Amino acid sequence: MERTEAEMIAAVLKGDSASFEPLIQKYSPRVFATARRYARRESEVEDIAQEVWLKAFEKLKSFRGEAPFEHWLMRMTVRTCYDFLRGHQRNRESSFSDLSDPESDWLERFVTAPETAGESAAAARLLVGRVLERLSPQARLVITLLEIEDRSVREISALTGWSVPLVKVRAFRARAEMRKILAKMSKDKYL
Amino acid sequence: MNLAEMQKKLIAAARDNAPGDGVPYAFEKRVMALLAARVAPQNLDLWVCGLWRAAVSCVAVALLCGAWAVFTPAITTNSTDLSQDFENTLLASVDQGDQTP
Numbered sequence: 001m002e003r004t005e006a007e008m009i010a011a012v013l014k015g016d017s018a019s020f021e022p023l024i025q026k027y028s029p030r031v032f033a034t035a036r037r038y039a040r041r042e043s044e045v046e047d048i049a050q051e052v053w054l055k056a057f058e059k060l061k062s063f064r065g066e067a068p069f070e071h072w073l074m075r076m077t078v079r080t081c082y083d084f085l086r087g088h089q090r091n092r093e094s095s096f097s098d099l100s101d102p103e104s105d106w107l108e109r110f111v112t113a114p115e116t117a118g119e120s121a122a123a124a125r126l127l128v129g130r131v132l133e134r135l136s137p138q139a140r141l142v143i144t145l146l147e148i149e150d151r152s153v154r155e156i157s158a159l160t161g162w163s164v165p166l167v168k169v170r171a172f173r174a175r176a177e178m179r180k181i182l183a184k185m186s187k188d189k190y191l
Numbered sequence: 192m193n194l195a196e197m198q199k200k201l202i203a204a205a206r207d208n209a210p211g212d213g214v215p216y217a218f219e220k221r222v223m224a225l226l227a228a229r230v231a232p233q234n235l236d237l238w239v240c241g242l243w244r245a246a247v248s249c250v251a252v253a254l255l256c257g258a259w260a261v262f263t264p265a266i267t268t269n270s271t272d273l274s275q276d277f278e279n280t281l282l283a284s285v286d287q288g289d290q291t292p
Contacts, residue, residue, distance in 0.1 A: 147202045
């Protein structure tokens with residue numbers, strides 16, 4: 001008979017570390033998908049996921065079982081990703097003069113005829129990656145959770161540990177920061 | 192250039208392009224191996240910590256005994272000389288034999 005999640009967690013807490021493995025197998029896809037939103041290189045993604053699981057094992061005693069394990073784990077994942085962003089801010093100040101040809105074409109199309117510049121184009125995806133990389137860690141986290149993953153302010157508050165008003169303030173600032181970066185990108189390209 | 196519109200388009204592009212959820216082969220085995228490697232030193236640490244505490248306690252007891260031995264005044268009366276008493280007791284029968292005619 002298959003054991004429930006609660007039984008597996010209880011077994012781990014009693015010292016049966018092997019019971020942790022099925023939890024890793026079950027939830028790693030979600031952890032990896034989240035980590036890939038914040039880290040580009042696959043080695044970095046793996047490092048984040050590994051750190052999440054090591055932290056989860058260490059802090060499993062603090063899991064009280066009131067909410068699903070997945071929620072608790074995703075909170076830990078988002079916070080680990082945020083720590084990763086804070087530790088890797090090296091590329092934020094570079095200029096936009098090194099855009100690839102498809103990216104430049106997309107921008108030109110957007111300037112001349114915005115309706116022809118589709119959001120599904122590969123160039124748009126590359127461009128948004130560049131823009132997100134230049135955002136501050138707080139702004140990137142908020143834009144990703146609020147705009148890209150379409151989560152509510154309350155959900156973001158639960159995931160990040162920030163208060164609801166703080167999330168709103170940071171979302172406002174993040175949108176402004178993003179517009180500023182887009183303005184810089186246009187300026188670098190056309191001036 | 193309409194920046195708000197561009198922002199909207201780029202965010203829509205990011206939304207359409209959700210990252211994959213693929214997990215590297217045997218990732219869970221790797222994590223389990225790391226966890227096992229972490230747990231073993233923890234047990235060793237407990238032993239090392241316990242042994243150090245025991246060593247410190249032993250040194251403290253040895254120092255106290257040493258201090259007691261050094262600072263306690265020596266008793267010099269003959270009646271309490273343990274070796275002499277022991278010898279007298281042991282040889283008492285021989286002494287008695289010598290004295291009887």
